[in-house]
Amino acid sequence: MCCQQEFLKQLRERGFRLTPQREMVLDILHDVSGHVTAEEVYDRVSRLSSCVDISTVYRTLELLQDFHLVGVVEIDGQRRYELLGLHGPHFHLRCNACNQLVRIEPNEIQPLIEQMQQRHGFQIAAGDLILDGVCRECQTNQSGGTA
Amino acid sequence: MCCQQEFLKQLRERGFRLTPQREMVLDILHDVSGHVTAEEVYDRVSRLSSCVDISTVYRTLELLQDFHLVGVVEIDGQRRYELLGLHGPHFHLRCNACNQLVRIEPNEIQPLIEQMQQRHGFQIAAGDLILDGVCRECQTNQSGGTA
DNA sequence: GTAGATGCAAATGTTTTGCAACTAG
DNA sequence: CTAGTTGCAAAACATTTGCATCTAC
Numbered sequence: 301m302c303c304q305q306e307f308l309k310q311l312r313e314r315g316f317r318l319t320p321q322r323e324m325v326l327d328i329l330h331d332v333s334g335h336v337t338a339e340e341v342y343d344r345v346s347r348l349s350s351c352v353d354i355s356t357v358y359r360t361l362e363l364l365q366d367f368h369l370v371g372v373v374e375i376d377g378q379r380r381y382e383l384l385g386l387h388g389p390h391f392h393l394r395c396n397a398c399n400q401l402v403r404i405e406p407n408e409i410q411p412l413i414e415q416m417q418q419r420h421g422f423q424i425a426a427g428d429l430i431l432d433g434v435c436r437e438c439q440t441n442q443s444g445g446t447a
Numbered sequence: 448m449c450c451q452q453e454f455l456k457q458l459r460e461r462g463f464r465l466t467p468q469r470e471m472v473l474d475i476l477h478d479v480s481g482h483v484t485a486e487e488v489y490d491r492v493s494r495l496s497s498c499v500d501i502s503t504v505y506r507t508l509e510l511l512q513d514f515h516l517v518g519v520v521e522i523d524g525q526r527r528y529e530l531l532g533l534h535g536p537h538f539h540l541r542c543n544a545c546n547q548l549v550r551i552e553p554n555e556i557q558p559l560i561e562q563m564q565q566r567h568g569f570q571i572a573a574g575d576l577i578l579d580g581v582c583r584e585c586q587t588n589q590s591g592g593t594a
Numbered sequence: 595g596t597a598g599a600t601g602c603a604a605a606t607g608t609t610t611t612g613c614a615a616c617t618a619g
Numbered sequence: 620c621t622a623g624t625t626g627c628a629a630a631a632c633a634t635t636t637g638c639a640t641c642t643a644c
Contacts (some may be wrong), residue, residue: 317623337455338609353626358609367613374521377634379608393569412559420549421583422540429578436568464598464643485634500601505634524609526633600641610631617624 302370303383310367321352325360326369326383328337335373335380354404374429375393375401395435402435448459450477450516450530468499470494472507472531473516482520482527482548520577542582549582 307326311318328344329336338361342354361381364370371384375394391409393402409429416422454473456463475491476483476556498543508528511517518531522541538556540549556576563569 315623319618319624321625351626354608355610355627356625359624372521374526379521379524393563393567393571396588400469402569404563404567408562408566409559409563412556415555416540416551416578416580419555420540420551421586422542422545422549422578422580423582423586424540424578424580431563431569431571431576433563433569433571435570439568462598466599466643468600498601501633502602502635503600506599596642596644599641600628600639602640604631604636606634606635608634611629613627615625615627617621617631619621619623 307364307367307369310369316363320349320376321356322360322363323353323355324348326364329364329370329381329383335375337378337380341381349432361425375430389427391431393431393433393435395433395438398438399432400435454514454516454535457516463510467496468503468514469507469510471495472504473511476511476517476528476530480530482529482559484523484525488528496517522577538576538578540578540580540582542580545582545585547582548577 303326304323307322308318310316311322324345325341328341328348332340332344338354338357340359342352342357345352345357361370364381365372369384370381372379372381374380391404391406393404394400395402413424416424449571450473451470454469455465458469470490471492473553475495479487479491485501485504486551488508489499489504492504494557508517511528512519516531519526519528521527538551538553540551541547542549560571563571
């Protein structure tokens with residue numbers, strides 16, 4: 301009820317078309333609302349409609365990136381996509397030990413964003429920001445051994 | 448005069464060996480002091496010594512990552528490596544329009560780090576943090592057209 | 595001498611591309 | 620109808636791996 305509209309609007313503006321495949325990819329991203337690989341999107345789309353090609357998934361993901369509706373991050377050596385949509389940018393802490401992602405609310409990072417704006421004239425558009433570190437549990441468990 | 452020592456120490460500790468190839472890779476990383484691809488490291492190493500294989504470069508980069516002497520980030524779809532060494536973690540703003548990297552000093556981001564520690568018990572070990580956005584110049588130039 | 599490291603070449607896995615057939619507008 | 624989109628298959632690309640040879644210790 302929002303990303304879809306935006307997607308359609310941007311498609312129209314540039315003379316592109318809304319195809320079932322494109323709709324499905326967007327829907328999937330909306331459903332999972334997390335970081336997914338192209339392969340995962342492909343798997344899910346395949347479940348909906350027997351024949352969508354993975355190249356189409358890649359092409360759609362690229363399109364969505366161009367439209368700033370989707371962001372990409374590399375997690376653990378894999379390229380992962382995520383809907384930015386109208387949910388606005390958000391952020392994560394990633395534990396290097398157990399790989400969990402902890403979500404942080406935008407307001408927690410707001411001061412930083414403002415500071416970068418003021419000091420560097422830099423407008424953070426971060427669709428996605430990942431801070432690497434070690435979570436509480438792993439800090440406790442680790443205390444000595446790596447991995 | 449520092450990373451080298453640390454590298455050697457960690458190698459010894461784990462029963463690994465210091466080879467000319469490993470030394471060269473580390474030297475290169477020290478020289479460029481920026482984000483480089485494995486390919487770029489390979490090119491430079493090749494200039495020094497005619498025959499070092501790219502697989503050795505990859506293997507060495509992985510080793511350096513294990514030792515926390517090197518960090519990886521994905522920039523513009525490419526995996527890039529950077530010496531963390533004893534320079535400590537540092538951070539960048541990346542302009543999505545012109546791809547420039549603006550370095551930010553650790554102290555600018557210190558409050559955020561402390562906050563994450565307090566609120567989420569999360570120890571940020573970020574060897575490298577990249578914030579995406581649009582730099583001042585590109586904001587001015589853009590004002591209307593994307594890309 | 596021996597365990598570990600290297601170079602080579604082949605394998606892997608992901609992402610991209612060319613093209614004829616198809617379809618949204 | 621027509622330009623844009625798709626599926627397919629092949630290509631391109633970066634990264635990893637097996638193995639015989641070599642070498643740091």
